[in-house]
Amino acid sequence: MGNVDPVLQYVANNSLREHPVLTKLRLRTLEDQWSTMMVASDQAQLMANLIRLINATKAIEIGMYTGYNALNMALAMPESGRVIACEIESTYIDIAKPFFKEAGVENKIDVRHQIAMKTLDELIAAGEAGTFDFVFIDADKFNYDRYYEKSLELIRKGGIIAIDNVLWNGKVVNPAPSDLTSQGLDALNKKLHKDQRIELSMLTVGDGLTIAIKR
Numbered sequence: 594m595g596n597v598d599p600v601l602q603y604v605a606n607n608s609l610r611e612h613p614v615l616t617k618l619r620l621r622t623l624e625d626q627w628s629t630m631m632v633a634s635d636q637a638q639l640m641a642n643l644i645r646l647i648n649a650t651k652a653i654e655i656g657m658y659t660g661y662n663a664l665n666m667a668l669a670m671p672e673s674g675r676v677i678a679c680e681i682e683s684t685y686i687d688i689a690k691p692f693f694k695e696a697g698v699e700n701k702i703d704v705r706h707q708i709a710m711k712t713l714d715e716l717i718a719a720g721e722a723g724t725f726d727f728v729f730i731d732a733d734k735f736n737y738d739r740y741y742e743k744s745l746e747l748i749r750k751g752g753i754i755a756i757d758n759v760l761w762n763g764k765v766v767n768p769a770p771s772d773l774t775s776q777g778l779d780a781l782n783k784k785l786h787k788d789q790r791i792e793l794s795m796l797t798v799g800d801g802l803t804i805a806i807k808r
C-alpha cells in the first residue's frame with residue numbers, strides 16, 4: 594500500500610490478499626498526481642467480501658477513476674457478473690481498460706463514459722430499477738445525495754449501497770460555514786441516520802465508509 598501509517602501497513606501485511614493485476618493497477622495509479630482518489634485497499638477488500646457474501650452479480654461504481662475498485666468488484670463476482678462503471682474522464686478510462694483485459698474480466702466491466710447521473714437515469718429507463726445488488730458511490734461529493742436516491746431505486750431489497758469519504762478527513766464534524774462539501778456530506782450522514790428505508794453502518798475504515806442495506 595502507498596500509505597506509511599504503520600497500523601495500515603500492519604493490516605495490509607496481515608490481511609490483504611490482492612489479485613496480482615489489482616496490485617499492478619494500484620501501483621500504476623500511485624504514479625498519478627490524483628492517486629489519493631483511489632479507494633484504500635482495506636476498503637476494497639471489505640467491499641469484495643460483501644459482494645461475495647450477498648452473491649452479487651450486478652454492481653455499479655459511481656466514479657471509477659483508474660478502475661481499481663471496479664476491477665476489485667469484477668474479480669469478486671462469478672463469470673456472469675457485471676459492473677457498470679461510471680466515469681467522465683477518458684484519461685482514467687484509458688489507464689483502466691488494459692488492466693481489465695490483463696485480469697481477464699474486461700467482458701464483466703461495462704464502462705460508461707458520461708456523467709454518472711445520465712447513466713443511472715438510463716438504467717432506470719431501461720427497466721433495471723430494483724435489479725442491482727451493490728452500488729459504490731465515489732464520484733463528485735456535490736451529487737452524493739442524488740446518487741444515493743438513484744442507487745436506492747436501482748438496488749434490490751437486501752442490496753448494498755457503499756458510500757466513500759463520509760468522514761471527509763473529519764471535516765464533517767462542525768463543518769466550516771464556507772465548506773459546502775463537508776456540510777453536504779454531514780447532511781447526508783444525518784439523513785441516512787434517520788432513513789427507515791435502510792439498515793446502516795458507518796465505518797471508520799479509510800476516509801469513512803457507509804454501508805447501507807436496503808430494507
Ligand SMILES: C[S@@+](CC[C@H](N)C(=O)[O-])C[C@H]1O[C@@H](n2cnc3c(N)ncnc32)[C@H](O)[C@@H]1O
Binds near residue numbers: 630659660707732
Ligand atoms: C474518488 S475518484 C473514484 C475512485 C475510484 N472509485 C477508485 O476506487 O479508484 C472519483 C472519480 O469520479 C469521477 N467523476 C467525478 N464527477 C463525475 C460525474 N459527474 N460522473 C462520472 N464520474 C465522475 C472523477 O473523474 C474521478 O475519476
